[in-house]
Amino acid sequence: MTGWAMALFRRDLRLSVRIGGSAIVGVLFFLAVVTVFPFGVGPDLNLLARIGPAILWIGALLATLLGLDRLFQADREDGTLDLMLMAGRPLELVVLIKCLAHWLSTGLPLVVAAPLFSVFLNLDPVAMAAVTATLLVGTPALTLIGAIGASLTVSLRRGGLLLAVLVVPLTVPILIFGVSSADAAIHDPVPFMTPFLILCALTLIAAVVGPIASAAALRFAAD
Amino acid sequence: MTGWAMALFRRDLRLSVRIGGSAIVGVLFFLAVVTVFPFGVGPDLNLLARIGPAILWIGALLATLLGLDRLFQADREDGTLDLMLMAGRPLELVVLIKCLAHWLSTGLPLVVAAPLFSVFLNLDPVAMAAVTATLLVGTPALTLIGAIGASLTVSLRRGGLLLAVLVVPLTVPILIFGVSSADAAIHDPVPFMTPFLILCALTLIAAVVGPIASAAALRFAAD
């Protein structure tokens, strides 16, 4: 990475580590969603194991999307965004790097927490590994797509819920392939790699479309 | 209701209707959660019917809690909260009325939407009616308990997720009795009224505890 990109990346990481909270709150929300399910569904362990991957994926989806609202808002409120627009650096790359840093500080903890939480859901080790692998590949795509919502709602005070609503339809394919490759790993006959590769492809597409659309929205919101 | 209470109630209702979004966004989030589940779990109608009440309840829980972050924040940011503290009206009542107005404009739409959405989850008419009834009784409790979280996070910029994390543990009993009375209505042998009456009692308790705790938190946050 060139110097400026590294500087931006380090700054964003530092900020999220120092301000703290965001990663912990994200993981806690994930935990809350995961624990609320057994309460709702009832303590039927087989049923939980059956819908476990789905719960983990949906929890991760919601935690990621709802945690994204400050991705650009903080920078906009203190005027940093204006200066970034004038810095003479490609905004698409700036968005990509910010997403990367954000994912490292809030998405990765979710992935790390997933195997732990899957114990509550009675998943066996294979399922646990499969869900974690799909989350590892899929959550970056969620962050990148979510960035579009974050930049659309950058000037709004009530970002969170609206962001999630705008972005959920866009994340449907990721969710489908994420869960179905996890399921495929659990139920032997179906091949695991096909949906997994499609998931990887979706993440790559998101890495292109997300930053471009998000940068466009940020430019329009600048004024 | 006395004049001032009515004035406050009407103002809050007007605000949420005019600013718009809030009710629509809440219902949309609810819809998004409900649709996202089949994507995760797979289009197995029997399984969906089995976990349908839980999905509806969890969706309503999340939509209510995540939509509460602006309940007092908007008033604090423009200085209204200060004036309300000085208005010479009992703050507990003020909180109660604000919760009522908020529930009418965002909680009631969720209840109304629930029967529609339960079609997607393949619930039969009895289950549909049971879930709707429990939501009608239970969501006010969610709003009232959530108000505590809203006043605790009133001075924080990133309210939404944190509020949900703080409040979810408090809402577990409501969730349990809500879902179990819905389930009871569906599976005949178990009596429906017992858990339902407990749910009603919980709502009444919430109507007392919520405003008192919330008003206390607001007073401390005032400075």
Add this chain to the structure above:
Amino acid sequence: MAFWDYANPTRFLKLVQVLLPWLVGLCVATFAIGLYMAFFTAPEDYQQGDTIRIMYIHVPSAWLCMMCYTVMSISSIGTLVWKHPLADVSAKSAAPIGAAFTFMALVTGSLWGKPMWGTYWEWDARMTSVLVLLIMYLGLMALWRTMDDPIKAGKAAAVLTLVGALNLPIIKFSVDWWNTLHQPASVVRLDGPTIHSSQLWPLLVMALAFTLLFFVLHLMAMRNEVLRRRVRALRMRAASVSRPATASASAQPAE
């Protein structure tokens, strides 16, 4: 050239004034013919009986809800590329209409599904992607409502509309894949055999009627939107222009 001439808001309003009565008349007439054909000339289906009559509103509204998104996507390109003020007026006022048509497709589909398949809802690929389309329409409407500066809201919504347009084919494809994995071909539907012309004609007439209805409503909604922006601009002026009057107000409270 004609298009760009009429793309001026004032001329647009005049054009709407002239065009609307004709369109409304045409629309009502087509509906009358279409409904007559649907109920009296079209035979009942040998398999489905009279429920086939639901097709005459189900299929046109399904077509229209997709066409409406196309209109919005084109308008969004107009907003982002040519920055034309009428483009985002068009996109904004199409969204509620699109949502309504999507709703109609969903409702008629479910009501058709119950007698045919025994269930109101099936997580079938087509139905699911229409449901996602409905969420997208509603999300766009919410975005428009929450941002008070119409110009900014228009641009944001345009970005989202275009991303959604990219995404819809992906959803369609992924949902197809998803559903066939779990439930191979449990859904029997009638799209295979070519429709008999006695059923095709009413369908086409109804489709024409729905299209006309869309244009009528779209033009009327666009006119409202132009007026709304005019009101906004004038109100801003109203608040600021009379500011000098302040100084002359009496300084004594009327006690």
Add this chain to the structure above:
Amino acid sequence: MDLGPHAGFIIASYGLCLLTVLALIAWVRIDKANQERALKELADQGISRARPDQGRN
């Protein structure tokens, strides 16, 4: 006219469609009335468009 055993579904779907269309029409009409009322109120205050557009594009 006889719509067979499923008449309820047919009537319901046509009825709901009719309702939706009526709601759309009502929305458009009410919205128009609102905007025109606002314009009239402004005009009564003497605020209207300063000059008609003179072909400025």
Add this chain to the structure above:
Amino acid sequence: MFQDLSFSLEQGSALVVTGANGIGKSSLLRTLAGLVPLAEGTIRLEDGEPEKLPQEQAHYFGHQDAVKPALSVLENLDFWQSFAAPSVHESFSGSSLQPLAALETLGIGHTALLPAAYLSAGQKRRLSLARLLVTPRPVWLMDEPTSALDKASEQQLLGLMNDHLAAGGLIVTATHTELALNTINVLHLEAPDPADQVPEEALL
């Protein structure tokens, strides 16, 4: 926060608090308004309604306008008239205006039906000021009341403040500019000599 601060104020007179930036003028007003808890000492309103707290007999006019942009100007004001409890007693003869009359008085009558979102900063401020006219309360706590007002409105505001004093009200105001009030006391806050400062609890 404050050391050795004590003052009392007579009916019908104004106290102007002055001092450097950040010395604590706004904090003093917020303390009087009951918004910041008092670490030590008391606030008493003699001759007021005994069953009410002092802050419930006072209007606070601070930096924030408490104006809801989505409501019309009149709706904003109507709400405050119904919501804030009035406080009248024999020694304070202030009367209150109807909302529309108050708006007229402040020169924003023509905006009454517009959504408040369309108001400029100064107009919002005047709308916020109208609150004090529609609900009678004997004490006015005003933090930099003239900010964002142009000269003419400032004059008008002074007129209103003098009327309030004449009716037997009290005013405590923090300001950086001179205010031409009729009965005026000045409280000048100064930073104590650092060597003189009692180590604060907060320093721990």
Add this chain to the structure above:
Amino acid sequence: MFQDLSFSLEQGSALVVTGANGIGKSSLLRTLAGLVPLAEGTIRLEDGEPEKLPQEQAHYFGHQDAVKPALSVLENLDFWQSFAAPSVHESFSGSSLQPLAALETLGIGHTALLPAAYLSAGQKRRLSLARLLVTPRPVWLMDEPTSALDKASEQQLLGLMNDHLAAGGLIVTATHTELALNTINVLHLEAPDPADQVPEEALL
């Protein structure tokens, strides 16, 4: 927003924009900074780097400080030095300072290692100003640069601005106060007669 506005500025000179509140000074600067899209007209920087946009050769110093409280003062400045692309060419001989030197110049060197959260408003503003010194760019767009600065820092700021002009830079600044700059042009914005206003596109 603006009607019939056109101006050009020579190398090494400053343009001071004045006018009443809300007349559009800040908007003009933000337009020059490329943050508000231009409805009509062009901005050209002759003799600049042709492959860059004008705003990429300009520093914007506005009301917001873009200071992250969680980072230390030096980290804040280091980031901007690496992030903002410098822009130098023959006719502008401005050189740049190292971050620490820039902080020293502005008199906040002693805070370099503190989290920026501990800075007072004026110190934050100086930190924000240090940005302009660590990355050379020929154009400075400054919106009320002296606000929140005390007299001494204001003098210092003027010195820096004059140095920048002497090095061949350009300055456009909006202000309500007099600025003692060496080569100065004044652009006074005035509201047009309402009757004269062209109906805006926004009016539709």
